[in-house]
Every structure is written in C-alpha cells, then in structure tokens.
Amino acid sequence: MQAQQVITDPDPYAPFLLSQAIRAGNLLFVSGQAGYGDDGAIVGDGDFDAQADQAFRNLERALRAGGSSLERVVKVTIFLTSMAHFPRIVALRRKFFRPPYPADTIVEVRALYTPEAMIEIEAIALADVVALSA
Template identity: 40%
Template sequence: MKQKIETTNAPAAVGPFSQGIRFGKTLFVSGQLPIDPATGTMCSGDIADCARQSLRNLAAVVEAAGATMNDVLKVTVFLTDMADFATVNGVYAEFFEAPFPARSAFAVAGLPLGARVEAEAIVGLP
C-alpha cells in the first residue's frame, strides 16, 4: 500500500504530486527544488547555495520517512547548466558518504519556477 510522506521542513509540492511516497520498504522522493520552506522563496544565490537547499529539502523528506541520507540508494540531479556540475558535485559530497548512492546527472532545458538545480531520490527504508 502506498503512503504519502509529507513534511513542513521541505517546500510543499508545486503541483499534483507528493513530496514522497513510501511503498513497502522503498521511498520515492519527488524532485526537490531549492526553495526555502520557511519563506517559500526560490534560492537566488550561487549554484552551491541552491544545491545545498535542494539537498536539505531532499534530506527533510527522507527524515520524515524515518530514514537518513545513508539510506539513499539512487539520486538524480537535474541542472540547467552542466558548467555547474563540478560545484554541485562538491556540495553533493557534503550530504553523502561512502558507499555513495548511485547517481545520474542531466542537463535540462528548464526546471519549474526557474530553478537551476533539482534533486530526486530513491531510498531503502530501515
């Protein structure tokens, strides 16, 4: 049975989807934009600040499901500019430790609300 995972520590969904869905021992975390959940504002700083906010939001949904970032199995990162890849990669390393999750990173033509970065994840729940 699928269960909605929701937290006020991450921004509310900007469409007809859930922040996360738990199905058995698996959590699917929707793409997290760099929106500050306290203010509802999109990150306007540099790409490192924006990547940190996206990953903080992702971590909040993971934690709301009773897991930690060490339980993350797969991450997908979306970037509007692949020139930001190295910087985002450095920020990503602040949130994960070995063995690192599997990961894909894609350049996209655009992201919702003009974001420059978005991250989604699949998590194995304890």
Template identity: 40%
Template sequence: MAKTIIHTDNAPAAIGAYSQAVRAGDTVYMSGQIPLDPATMTVVGEGDFRAEAVQVFKNLQAVAEAAGGSLGDIVKINAYLTDLGNFAIFNEVMAEFIPQPFPARAAVGVASLPKGVQVEAEAVLVLNA
C-alpha cells in the same frame, strides 16, 4: 502493497499534483526538490548555484527524515541541472550531505526548471537495508 504518503512542513509543499514522497514497503520514492525555502516558498540563493544546491539537499534531507530515514539511505539520485558546467559544484555539495559509499546517480542537463532555478534532484531511499 500499501503505499504511505510522506509529508513534512520542513520541506517545500508540493506545488502540483504530487506528494513529497511515497513509501512502498521499505522503498521511498522522493519527488524532485528545488531550492525553495519551506517557510516562505521562495527560491533560496537565486542565481548562486552552490546555495541553490545546498537548499536542494536540505529539502531532500527533511523529506528523508520524515520518511524515517536519512540521506545515507539513498540508493539512487537523479540530478537535473540547467548548466552542466555546474556539475563539479553539484558533486561537492552532494559529498557534503551524503556519506560514502555514494548512491547510483544520473545527472541530466535540462533547458529549464520550475521557478527558474538551476538545479533539482530526486531520490530513492531503501530503509532497513
């Protein structure tokens, strides 16, 4: 099966050896997004968890759209939080961006994330489902 690399300037450029997303058939595997402004590559809302989470979902949305889908096409999302005390806020922000029925999800507490951010999320989309 051929794979297609997904890239958009509307989401942060990869800061390592990875692609923003890879499409294989009707499945799109989106790399983790942190709250970076795609134009400046600086952290948005630094220290404000809600603002960071909103930017993460804006970045995921941009990649999903570049792949020909939307956040409503997400079937699985993985969230990484440096403080699981922010889990309720993450849920609120996710519900603002992703329509019901909600995808499957995992939320993991981690010691640290790139650039000192508080949240990262990655997702899998299925298109044409």
C-alpha cells in the same frame, strides 16, 4: 503493499498536487527537491551554491519524514540547468553522502518548474521497516 504519502512541514509542493515522497514497503521515492525555502520561494536567485545546498537540505528533510536518511539513499537523479555546475555537484556529494555513494544520474535540462530554479534532486532510499502513521 500499500503506498503511503510522506508530508513535510512546510510542504510547498501541496498546491501542485504531488507528494514530497511516497513510501512503498521499505522503499522511499522522493520527488524532486529544489532550492526552495520554507516559504516555497527559491533561495539565492542566481546563486547556484545557495540553491544546491538548500536542495540537499530539502532532500534530507523529505527523507527523514519518510523514515530514511541521506545515508540510506541508493539512487539520485540531479537535474541542472547548466552542466557548468557539475564540479560543484561532486563537492556536494562528498559533503552530503558517504561511501558507498549512491548511484547517480546527472542531467542538464533547459528549465525546471520555475525560471529561478537551477537544480532539482530526486532520490530513492531504503526506509525503516516500521510503517509510517497515516
């Protein structure tokens, strides 16, 4: 089995030498998706709801690029800079996921890759059997 890099357009992570996602067989491993816009800048400075919504949309884009979708996510890890936002995560899970909900770990961290970021979401999903073109 060969690992395949998944690239999104835009790909603001390219300068950091990491992949948006890696596809291995029918599994897709998505790197942490923060609330960044197409220009790579964090949206809604200080606005958790705006960042969280954008982070889920970025996750969705990476999943699609890798031949998957939100419906096929089996595990997510959500990093928050404050657990005070936990109730919002429950609401967002209801908005973006459907039963059976994916396994989930929510972790409070002191900081993310930039001081403005308040949330980052990584995921593992099932992907289509058809291989991606390189």
